[in-house]
Amino acid sequence: MRNKLLFVYNYVSKENMTDELKECASEQTVLALENALKSLAFEIINVNLYNENQLNEIILANQPISGAFVIAEGFLDSPHTLYDGSGALSVRKVLEAHNIPYTHSTPKTMEACRNKDLTYEVLQMAGVTIPKYFSLPTPAYKERQLDEAEATIGYPMFVKPAGGGNSLGIDEMSICHNREELIRKFNQLGELIGDQPVLIETFLSGREFTVAVLGNADPQVLPIIEFPNDVQVRSHAVKAMEHEKRASFSLISRYEETGLQIANIALQVYEGLQGKDMIRLDMKTDDFGNIYVIDVNGTPSLSLKGSVSFMISSLGITMDELIGFMVKEIIDEQASNENVQAAWESVRKKIMDPSHLVVA
The missing domain is CATH 3.30.1490.20 (ATP-grasp fold, A domain)
Structure with a gap:
């Protein structure tokens, strides 16, 4: 019997999308991640998550399970859990109760990331500059x-x-x-x-950056995106269209002076929040060029139109490889296979090679 992986997500059709459900993944993202997981030679069990009972029942019916790839933000039956932080914590607690390793952040990290005042409190204690x-x-x-x-x-x-x-x-x-x-x-x-x-x-009116940190034992910083300064507020509507303006983004290597400073802050945040697998954080500068962390995301979007996709593509890393890397980070050696190992090694090689980065 092949090893089993849960793929836990939230999806609704465009027709049923409301403001409360904007945290849900698109059909395109779900299909892309499902195909990436299938390329790893696991048996994939899809879970479009509605409530805790559903998750418990699926787990009990499919044991043993090697791990869970989790992008669900909560429960569709309780839409408020998708954005108030309670759902992301509950999903992880259910998986921990069944001793199933999972991707992305722990309950403690998610609690901090989903409550921005708590994010700032933790970062302040870690010596990170915040507004x-x-x-x-x-x-x-x-x-x-x-x-x-x-x-x-x-x-x-x-x-x-x-x-x-x-x-x-x-x-x-x-x-x-x-x-x-x-x-x-x-x-x-x-x-x-x-x-x-x-x-x-x-309010900080200066340059705005986003950066992701990837990995556990030896976390690495992905290429840093600097957004064009033609809008003051990156609202949901602005972000939804940003993929069409990627040519205007600047990619900053962590080996440059500014990139090194941002990378060091990102790693400091990762350690302070006890990050796991991947986080993405946003930073802005003030009028004097001082850099402040303004937001941290414990489950960054893996949409093909999103920032993380743009970061990895600049290194020649495919989404399939990224997913394989993240799965390798959570499962034990018995559940691993050649596909997972190959993806992990490819990502490590590309992320450590500065010559792969094409700076805009």
């Missing part, structure tokens, strides 16, 4: 809280949900230059996220 920030338990503000935020942060401010991902609640209105704009943004978030926490931070 000044102020958190509120809900968008239902009190005047004294606005007074305190203004005294702590000052204008311009950047306002966003403390939880969630996929740029939910992040748009041009997030930049607030006065109290009137601040109140307008809080009212918008109240309608959008209800009683979820809100984060206010210093």
Whole structure:
């Protein structure tokens, strides 16, 4: 019998997509990752995740299972779990209860990444430079809280949900230059996220970068993307179209001066958050060129249109190889095979060779 791998994801059709479900993977991404997993010569068990009972039942019906490739953010039966962080934690706890190794972050790391105020708290303790920030338990503000935020942060401010991902609640209105704009943004978030926490931070108007860290025993930094400075806010709508503008992105090698600085920060973040397998983080500079970490994603998108895909393609790494590398990182030697080993070795070779990087 071939070794079995769970492929755990969230998918809904375009017709059924709502704001709550924007964390779900596209059909194209699901099919690409499924094909990549099948290329590793495992028996793949697809799990479009609706609830904990479904996951438990599938696990019990298919034991023994070598590992799980997890991109699910929560449970489709409870859409709020897809963006408030609770679902990503619950999925991992179920897998741990069955002693199934899984890809991507641990519950502890996911909890920190899915709660941006906690992300900042952990990073601050790790010595990572972050913006000044102020958190509120809900968008239902009190005047004294606005007074305190203004005294702590000052204008311009950047306002966003403390939880969630996929740029939910992040748009041009997030930049607030006065109290009137601040109140307008809080009212918008109240309608959008209800009683979820809100984060206010210093608005940084400088260069913006995204970078990923890959691997466990010897984590490596992938090529760094610098985005063009033609938009102030990378909202969901902006990110959805960025793949069409890749020619305008700058790729920065970790061997350059700026790249080395960013790479060192990224590894510091990875260690501070106890990252596993892969994380992706965003950074921005202030008017003086100082670099700040502004977000960390414990389950970065593996869409063929996403940033990680662009990073690995610049090194000549295919998505099939990346998936094989990540599977190799979690399974024991008995569950490994030639396909997995070949993918792992190819990624290691390409990621360590600076001559593979084509700098734009």
